[in-house]
Amino acid sequence: MVLTIALYCLVFAMILTLYRVLKGPTWGDRITALDFLTSNLAVLVVVIVLKTGYTDLLDIALLFSILGFLSTVALARYLLNRRVIK
Amino acid sequence: MKTKDLVLGFKPVLGFILIFGFAFAAETKTAQELSIRSNIIEELLILLGCVFILAAGIGMFRFPDFYTRLHASSKLVTLGGIGIFGGAAFAFVSLAATQRVLLTAVFFLLTSPVAGYMIARAGYLQGLKPYQEDNSVDEWQACGSETETQVN
Known part of the structure; x- marks a missing residue:
């Protein structure tokens, strides 16, 4: 019951954020929304693990959080310096 | 046949x-x-995390400005994610799953403020304008930062 409520909340937040990705007036809104989406996917995978019981999927949550952080930092550095690595 | x-x-x-x-x-x-061994602590922590993440989604939808949306996203997602990961750590039977969930929670706590800081710094230095009311002050500009032209 709690896990079903959790899934509905997470998916509703992701739909609202998807509107911000598509509409967002500046590029900063889009990067923020994509960061939010990847963090939210990691949380969603943990809730799915709790609902089904397959604990092997926990590695995928860690992978999503690492990928979201790296892509966010790379995009921000690219937009500031026009290059990722000096 | x-x-x-x-x-x-x-x-x-x-x-x-x-x-x-x-x-x-x-x-x-x-x-x-x-x-999975569900108990009352896990359910309460997961509900707390869900409330925070739902508030973050509504904030992303309704706030007027890039900086306020970044505020909602980075802070509330960190808090909500740590709530849900802590609840999951109470629920698992095996110790290995608990350790992996706690590792993910520590990673969230370390990296989400860094990502928010990088986005905000890049946005300000590229000249994204903050939402201003009558009595609001841009402190970094008052200290004299060199902002470039507006890039959308």
């Missing part, structure tokens, strides 16, 4: 499955019952 005869030939087998299959199904546990 017709299909009807085929079905009737397997009648004892079907009866065996019908009688004893339910007994076997009642004996075997599902994967969720084997690895």
